[in-house]
Amino acid sequence: MQQFAALLDALVYTSSRNAKLALIADYLRQTPDPDRGWALAALTDGLDFKAVKASTIRNLMKERVDPVLWSLNRDFVGDTAETASLLWPNPVGETLPPPSVSETVDMLQAMNRTSVVTELPRLLDRLDVSGRYALIKLATGAMRIGISARLGKVAFAQSFGVSVDDVEEYWHGIAPPYSELFDWAAHGKAPPDTENMPLFRPFMLAHPLEDGTVDLADYVAEWKWDGIRVQLVHAGGETRLYSRSGDDITATFPEMAEALTIPAVLDGELLVQGQHQGGEAGGAASFNALQQRLGRKTVSKKMLSELPAFVRLYDALSLEGEDLRSLPWEQRRQRLESFLPRLPAPRFDLSQIVEARDFAHLAQIREGTRADAIEGLMLKRRDSPYVAGRKTGLWYKWKRDPLLIDCVLMYAQRGSGKRSSFYSDYTFGCWDGDPDQGAELLPVGKAYSGFTDEELKFLDKHVRQHTINRFGPVRETDKSLTFEVAFDSVHLSKRHKSGLAMRFPRIHRIRKNKPVHEADRIDTLRAMVRD
Amino acid sequence: MTAEPVGPSSHFLSMSAAFSWIRPEPHGIHIVPANCWIDPSRAVDTALVTHGHADHARGGHGTTIATPETLAIMKLRYNTAEGAQPVHYGEVTKLPGGVQASYIPAGHVLGSAQILLEHAGERVIITGDYKRRPDPTCPPFEVTPCDIFITEATFGLPLFTHPPIEEEMAKLLARLNANPEACVLVGAYALGKAQRVIAELRRAGHTDPIYLHGAMEKMCRLYEEFGVDLGELRLVADHTKEEMRGSIIISPPSTLNDRWSRRLPDPITAMASGWMRVRQRARQRNVELPLIISDHADWNELTRTIEEVNPQESWITHGREEALLRWCQLHQRRARALSMVGYEDDEDD
Numbered sequence: 001m002q003q004f005a006a007l008l009d010a011l012v013y014t015s016s017r018n019a020k021l022a023l024i025a026d027y028l029r030q031t032p033d034p035d036r037g038w039a040l041a042a043l044t045d046g047l048d049f050k051a052v053k054a055s056t057i058r059n060l061m062k063e064r065v066d067p068v069l070w071s072l073n074r075d076f077v078g079d080t081a082e083t084a085s086l087l088w089p090n091p092v093g094e095t096l097p098p099p100s101v102s103e104t105v106d107m108l109q110a111m112n113r114t115s116v117v118t119e120l121p122r123l124l125d126r127l128d129v130s131g132r133y134a135l136i137k138l139a140t141g142a143m144r145i146g147i148s149a150r151l152g153k154v155a156f157a158q159s160f161g162v163s164v165d166d167v168e169e170y171w172h173g174i175a176p177p178y179s180e181l182f183d184w185a186a187h188g189k190a191p192p193d194t195e196n197m198p199l200f201r202p203f204m205l206a207h208p209l210e211d212g213t214v215d216l217a218d219y220v221a222e223w224k225w226d227g228i229r230v231q232l233v234h235a236g237g238e239t240r241l242y243s244r245s246g247d248d249i250t251a252t253f254p255e256m257a258e259a260l261t262i263p264a265v266l267d268g269e270l271l272v273q274g275q276h277q278g279g280e281a282g283g284a285a286s287f288n289a290l291q292q293r294l295g296r297k298t299v300s301k302k303m304l305s306e307l308p309a310f311v312r313l314y315d316a317l318s319l320e321g322e323d324l325r326s327l328p329w330e331q332r333r334q335r336l337e338s339f340l341p342r343l344p345a346p347r348f349d350l351s352q353i354v355e356a357r358d359f360a361h362l363a364q365i366r367e368g369t370r371a372d373a374i375e376g377l378m379l380k381r382r383d384s385p386y387v388a389g390r391k392t393g394l395w396y397k398w399k400r401d402p403l404l405i406d407c408v409l410m411y412a413q414r415g416s417g418k419r420s421s422f423y424s425d426y427t428f429g430c431w432d433g434d435p436d437q438g439a440e441l442l443p444v445g446k447a448y449s450g451f452t453d454e455e456l457k458f459l460d461k462h463v464r465q466h467t468i469n470r471f472g473p474v475r476e477t478d479k480s481l482t483f484e485v486a487f488d489s490v491h492l493s494k495r496h497k498s499g500l501a502m503r504f505p506r507i508h509r510i511r512k513n514k515p516v517h518e519a520d521r522i523d524t525l526r527a528m529v530r531d
Numbered sequence: 532m533t534a535e536p537v538g539p540s541s542h543f544l545s546m547s548a549a550f551s552w553i554r555p556e557p558h559g560i561h562i563v564p565a566n567c568w569i570d571p572s573r574a575v576d577t578a579l580v581t582h583g584h585a586d587h588a589r590g591g592h593g594t595t596i597a598t599p600e601t602l603a604i605m606k607l608r609y610n611t612a613e614g615a616q617p618v619h620y621g622e623v624t625k626l627p628g629g630v631q632a633s634y635i636p637a638g639h640v641l642g643s644a645q646i647l648l649e650h651a652g653e654r655v656i657i658t659g660d661y662k663r664r665p666d667p668t669c670p671p672f673e674v675t676p677c678d679i680f681i682t683e684a685t686f687g688l689p690l691f692t693h694p695p696i697e698e699e700m701a702k703l704l705a706r707l708n709a710n711p712e713a714c715v716l717v718g719a720y721a722l723g724k725a726q727r728v729i730a731e732l733r734r735a736g737h738t739d740p741i742y743l744h745g746a747m748e749k750m751c752r753l754y755e756e757f758g759v760d761l762g763e764l765r766l767v768a769d770h771t772k773e774e775m776r777g778s779i780i781i782s783p784p785s786t787l788n789d790r791w792s793r794r795l796p797d798p799i800t801a802m803a804s805g806w807m808r809v810r811q812r813a814r815q816r817n818v819e820l821p822l823i824i825s826d827h828a829d830w831n832e833l834t835r836t837i838e839e840v841n842p843q844e845s846w847i848t849h850g851r852e853e854a855l856l857r858w859c860q861l862h863q864r865r866a867r868a869l870s871m872v873g874y875e876d877d878e879d880d
Contacts, residue, residue, distance in 0.1 A: 012810050013819045065689065066861060072854045073690045077809055086690040086808070133810075420811035 001098045001127060003031060004039050005134035012145055020151065025159035035101040037177025042138045044152040046176050051111040052120065052139040057084050060121060064089055075473045078420030081140065085133035091125040098126050101138075102177075108139050144417055150389065160185035168388050172200040172246060196236035200246045201265055201317055201325075202388035203229065206378060206395035213359050214379050214396065220329070221354040221362055224375040224397055225312055226287045226489070227271040228294070232311060234260045241270075252296050253309050259347035264339070265317035267386075269351065272307045284312070286530065287503065288491040312351045313340070314378075317386055325386040332386065366400060375488070376400040402486035403528055404508060405430070406519045408441055409481040412463040413474050415448065422456055423463035423475065424448060426507070428485060430498070430525055435517040441479060442522060444498045450486065450506030458510065482514040483507050490528050498522055500529070550679055552630070553648065553655050555846065555869040560657060560681065562648060564628025567596075569646060569657050579632060581659025582643035583608065583722055586849075596624060598634055600642025600757055604722065607753055620644065620670070637661035638672035639826050640723030641754055647675060655679040656840070662825065663832040664696065667730040668723070668759045672836075680842035681869075684850030685827040686805050693805060693829040699822045700735040703779070706799060706820055711777045713797035714742075715820065718784035718804075721747050723826050725781050726754045728803050729761045732779065740765045742775055744782030744791070772796045788817055805829070834858055 007027045014020050024043065028036050041047045061070050061084050070087070077083040099107070104123065111119050120139070124132050137143050153171060157164035162185045173194040174180050183189040230249070231242045239257045241250045250257045253270065260266070272293065274285025285307070293299070293307055316336040317325050324332050340350055354377065356362035366377050376399035384394040407428035415424030425448050433439030451459060462481055469476035486508035493501035500522070554561040559571030559578075567577040574591030581587055581597075583604030588597075590611035595602065599617040606612045618624050624632045629651070634644035639660040648655045654677040661672050661683065686693075707715050719725040725747050732741065740763040743751060751761055767780060776796045784802060792798050805825025806812040813821040828836060833855060837845055844865040847855045852868035859866035 009810075012814060013821065015814075015817050066857065068857050069689055069854055072851070072857070073688050076688055076851070077690065078811060082810055083690065418811065418814060420809070420815075 001101055001104055001131050001134060003027065004035075004042075004101050004138075005127070005130040007039070008134050008137065008143075008145060009130050011147060017151070020147065021155045021158055024147075024152065024155035028156060028159040031101075033182055034177035034179065037179060037182060038101045038105045038138075040152055040156060040178060041176030042141075043143060043147050044149040045141065045143060046149075047105075047138060048141045049108045049111070049139055051113055051116040052108060052141075054080050054140055054142075056116055056120070057081070057136055057140065060084070060117070061087060071472070075414055076421055078414055078416035079144070081133055081136035084136055085129050088124055088129075088132050095125050098131055099123060104135060104138065105177075146418075156181070156185065165388065166191065168202045170194055173197050198233045198235040198238045198240040200231060200233070200240070200242040200248075202246075203231065203244060203267065204315075204386050204388065204395060205390040206397040207390055207392060209379065209396040209398040212396075216356060216359060216362065218381055218383075219379045219396075220382055221356060222314065222351050222378045222380065223354060224378045224399065225269040225271060225284065225351065226375045227269040227284065227290050227312070230256075230268060230270040230311060231317075232256060232260050232264075232266045232268070234263050235265075252293065252299065254299060255304060256309055256311060256347065259344050262319075262342060263321050264319050266311065266313055266336075267315040267317060268311040268313040268348075270309060270311055272309055273346070284310075286491065287489070288493075288501075308346070310347045310349065312349055314351050315386060328383040328385065329380050330382050366398065374400075399488075402488060402504075402508070403490070405485055405487070405525055405528075406482055406511065406514065407444065407485050408479050408516045408519045409459075409462070409477055409483065410441060410443055410479055411474050411476050412459075419448075419456065422460045424456055424460070426459070428483070429479075430519060431517075431521045433521065435519075439521075442498045444496070444500055444522065444525060445485065445487070445502045445505040447485060447505045447507050450508055451510075455507070455510055459507075479516060482511045482516050482519050484509045484511055489530065490525055492529055498525075500525055550653060550655065552628075552650050552653075553679070555681075555848070562626065562628075562630055562650075564650065565626035565630040566628070567626055567630075570659065577626075579646055580605070581637065581646060581657065582639055584640070584660065585609075587659060596632070598642040598644055601644070602642075603753060603757070604642060604750075607749055608722070635673050635675050636670040638663065638666055638669060641669050641726070641757060641759070643669060645672075645675070647677065653678050655681065656842075657681045658683055660685065660827055661836075662828050663836065664693070666727055666826070667734060668726050668754060674836070674839045676842075677840060678843045679846060680837065680840050680844070681846040681848060682833065682837065682855075683827065684833065684847050684852050684855045686825060686829050687833055687847070687851040687855040689830045689854065691805060691808055691825075691829045692831055693808075693825050694823055696731055696824055697735070699803075699824050700731050703732075703801060703820070703822060704735060704737060706801075707777065707779060710797075710799060713799055714775050714778050714780055714795055715801050716780045716782060716787065716792060716795060716798040717822070718787040718800070718802040718816075718818075719781055719824075720804075720826075721750050721783050724803055724824065726751060726759060726761060727826065728781065728822075728824065729764070730759060733760070733762045737779070738762060739778060742767045742770065742778055742780040744780070744786055746783050746786075747781055767794065784816070830854075834862075837864065 010023050011020055057080055065087050073087060074083045123135060127135055153167045154164050157167045170181060170192045174192055180192040184191045229244045233240045239260050240248055241253055241256050243249050271284035272289040274289055275283050289307055313336060316332055319335055319339055356365055379396040379398060381394050407430055409426055410429045411427040412423040413425040415422055427443050427446050429441035429443045431439045432442045463475055463477055466477045466480055467475045468478050485505050487502040487505040489503045491501050552563045554563055558573050560569040567579055568575045569579045570581055570587040571578050576593040578592040579596045580601055583601045588605050590609040594614040594616055596616045596618055602615045602617055618634050620634055620636055626632055631649045633647045635647055637643040637645045637659055639662055646657045656677040663672050719728050729741055742765050745768055751764055755761060780795060787800055799820055800818050801820035801822055802816060802818045803822040803824040805827055807821035807823045845859055846867055846869050848869040856866050856868050
């Protein structure tokens with residue numbers, strides 16, 4: 001566990017990607033099985049211990065530290081694991097030596113909601129500050145130390161000289177501690193058998209186009225629909241629906257699992273049937289409608305009939321057992337088009353190609369998309385193979401410009417992770433009428449991003465100097481600062497007092513010289529609703 | 532300003548009435564009968580200054596009463612020599628209105644002092660910033676009894692426990708030895724922290740020349756004039772990359788990530804600060820080697836000092852007042868938090 005803790009510390013204090021890769025690769029080479037497999041799973045968020053939750057840690061701490069002092073510390077640090085590792089009281093008397101990673105994992109797996117209260121403290125007592133930090137991170141399953149799953153896989157490939165594409169291919173069929181993966185990569189055995197398994201394949205992703213242009217002779221344009229990107233897989237008699245991050249969401253959309261019965265791996269946008277997005281094949285509802293179906297473990301019949309899902313297809317990775325990923329986009333598209341009639345019509349349609357004379361014409365079309373509540377355009381190289389991740393030059397996303405509104409800062413809270421201890425989570429409001437006639441500010445949203453480091457420092461200082469009230473970790477400010485908020489769309493919502501909910505609000509710019517009474521009114525925001 | 536009494540309120544009221552001659556105001560602590568101010572954040576007629584850091588020592592006062600070391604620092608940093616009235620540790624200064632002031636070592640930086648005020652048989656101590664660890668560059672904090680103890684709380688959270696400085700020096704030297712072709716760039720506050728780190732490196736047996744950012748030079752020289760031995764110091768500007776391989780370089784924290792460091796041979800970025808106890812704080816500054824070294828009292832020292840001084844009431848200021856206030860509450864000690872402006876979270880300390 002000390003080596004794993006030292007690795008985590010080193011990763012935290014390293015900013016270069018290559019240096020991080022080298023650190024992980026060294027660790028994987030030097031650490032015995034199965035410790036390294038568990039460690040790799042921890043780094044790539046592949047571990048989940050039912051008995052240990054963030055609340056478990058909080059409760060353990062509140063038995064040992066005054067609850068008020070605990071909250072003040074936690075609020076300052078912005079990370080429960082780190083706060084607990086720092087505040088855990090040193091044990092009195094002899095303790096056992098630090099456990100190994102596998103010993104730790106075995107013990108964590110054996111814990112239940114009752115035993116965790118006595119067993120976890122025993123483990124914590126055997127470790128120093130860094131060890132406790134590593135243990136809590138591993139046990140609660142959320143590292144949040146800036147290591148993506150992809151980085152872990154690249155490091156794995158690097159440490160044993162295998163191809164990262166192969167690692168991606170086998171990864172999703174194997175459970176931690178990935179013995180078959182290490183047998184293959186480190187010990188030269190045969191690769192894992194993944195045929196006839198409904199596995200997730202990593203998505204091909206796009207770079208933002210920014211200010212560039214492309215030649216439409218080489219690139220094709222498609223709408224970027226405002227749902228969630230999904231992969232639908234049928235293999236070995238089973239169907240699975242995966243989200244962009246590879247999470248299995250089959251149970252949430254059972255109608256989609258039933259709809260595919262031919263071996264295939266399909267890439268598309270999950271949407272709910274409705275009137276708003278695209279006219280073809282019945283159209284789709286706004287994201288708001290889809291949102292009501294997300295995150296549910298079981299689905300009622302009413303939901304299924306009122307908010308029926310379908311997939312608007314973008315691409316096919318394989319059809320009837322044939323891997324199409326190395327083919328150019330144009331050929332895959334043809335294959336997909338001829339395959340479509342074999343799929344049940346209400347559950348599938350095809351994302352239409354957007355025809356334009358030239359790039360300028362395309363730009364014009366994009367301008368007109370807002371009313372249709374779609375996110376923008378995708379530009380795909382006609383000869384691009386389907387490759388995992390973001391490869392420069394193949395696919396671009398060209399989002400429409402965001403909507404903007406001037407809001408007033410009302411409340412702030414400290415952030416976590418990289419923004420720990422800064423007041424970086426802001427609640428902002430708009431006027432519910434004419435501010436000169438006694439109107440009041442009503443909160444309309446929250447933003448955590450969009451600002452530069454310099455702006456963050458300014459905002460943090462502003463909050464500290466303009467606090468008029470404290471509610472636990474929340475500070476109420478004197479409402480003297482206006483900022484422009486950018487957002488993708490706004491919808492009616494019963495959950496918020498203002499009756500509105502914004503999508504992806506972020507701080508667009510701070511308007512130091514704009515008096516707060518000139519900030520926008522709720523009516524202005526409401527007029528932007530397209531539900 | 533907000534002042535929230537804690538504990539039996541009748542007591543607090545009687546206490547406050549008795550001590551009406553000392554008033555915490557947003558811009559400093561006002562000694563009413565003498566019309567003098569402690570560490571005022573704006574220009575006043577007469578200022579009593581605890582130490583030379585910018586949030587306590589400002590220019591423009593008619594008279595500045597401080598230790599000779601602090602006055603020398605203020606002259607160097609803020610070019611304020613007018614109205615300087617030196618007072619040595621232990622000496623008693625008579626102020627108007629029957630108030631006496633004496634300066635007691637605070638162990639924070641060269642010249643730093645607690646100020647003891649006496650009036651009508653009542654004793655008040657303002658700690659300024661202080662620490663309890665030994666520091667080769669200044670005399671140690673002296674515990675002095677008083678009625679009201681006005682304490683700093685920069686690291687006033689239980690999570691802040693500073694490790695022994697020897698451990699941090701060992702970490703620094705181990706990293707240096709493991710990378711003989713590189714250099715370790717240590718960000719350290721130019722007044723106090725830099726000189727303490729250098730002096731501690733010498734104490735740990737590191738006799739190689741230490742390289743300085745230009746902004747550090749004058750303060751190091753001033754320390755030497757006051758008898759602090761810092762060994763051989765060189766300026767980065769006078770030397771080549773090759774010469775600096777395998778060396779320690781000290782620079783102000785603000786220069787850690789800027790262009791200046793490009794002239795250094797593969798610098799490993801370190802920072803000497805109490806905030807380095809929190810990983811994310813180190814990450815926010817791209818620090819690769821965090822060194823938990825502070826010139827402030829840590830949580831255990833803050834609470835131990837209140838116990839040792841054992842005042843009738845503690846007033847808590849600049850820092851994380853809430854947690855220390857809570858501790859006083861839990862330990863049945865009368866306390867209140869003062870919120871004064873202009874005393875920033877000392878990001879570099």
